[in-house]
Amino acid sequence: MAINPATINPLALPSVSLHQRSQLPSQPCIYFAIDLDGQIQYIGRSINPKARWALHHKYSELHEIGGIRLSYLHIDDVSLLSQIEAALIAWFNPPLNQTTNLNPFASGMxxxxxxxxxxxxxxxxxxxxxxxxxxxxxxxxxxxxxxxxGLQKLMQVYNCTFDELVQAKLESENV
Structure with a gap:
């Protein structure tokens, strides 16, 4: 079963609120954590989402965001779960799937x-x-x-000073 991520609309999939996660299905699925603005915050996979979400490691972060819905896409072929999940993460780029968000020492831009x-x-x-x-x-x-x-716009968008911007640019160029 080949899935084209561009054809999937997570907002149109069946869903439950984060608080109703015990009502998730027990069949293999890809799940999407979606905020009130319709932004996908996290994508995951499980052969049993109902059991997985009983103690999910992202629950606290998603609970803090508030208003999260968990939509799900049933996948018949369990052997494809990880490939489909990876393709959807690459396509939608949800912030809570980005490991770079965990790097407090990130430099440059x-x-x-x-x-x-x-x-x-x-x-x-x-x-x-x-x-x-x-x-x-x-x-x-x-x-x-x-x-x-562009300097003014960059400083505005990144909420930084001229010196911080120049330093970030230099760090980016000296790799």
């Missing part, structure tokens, strides 16, 4: 982004650049070009 608590998609929209551009900055593959007009 990633350090600035994590400090302001914004997802790569948010930065991209605010700056009018591709998400891949922001991810390249985060992964130290490239550094932003700093035109006079």
């Amino acid at each position: 990633l350090g600035l982004r994590l400090r302001v608590g914004k997802r790569a998609e948010e930065i991209a929209v605010e700056l009018g650049v591709a998400v891949s551009t922001v991810r390249n900055w985060d992964q130290l593959k490239t550094a932003p070009r700093m035109t006079p007009v």
Whole structure:
């Protein structure tokens, strides 16, 4: 069963509130934790989501966000669960699946982004650049070009000073 992530709308899938997680199915599923704004916060997989969510490691974080719904996509072939989950995580890029969010020592542009608590998609929209551009900055593959007009926008979006921005750019370039 091949799944194209672009054809999946997690908002249209069956769902339960986080507090009703005991009502999740016991069949193999991919599950999506979705906030009140319709943003996917986390994606996971389980052969028994009902049992998995009895003591899920992301429960506290999701509970703090509030208003979380768990939607689920039944998967018949259990051997494909991890592949489908990986494809959906890559497609939707949920913040709680990003291990880089756990790095308090991140530097460069990633350090600035994590400090302001914004997802790569948010930065991209605010700056009018591709998400891949922001991810390249985060992964130290490239550094932003700093035109006079762009400097002000970068400082505003990253909520930083000129010196912090220049330092982050230098860290990104010296890898």
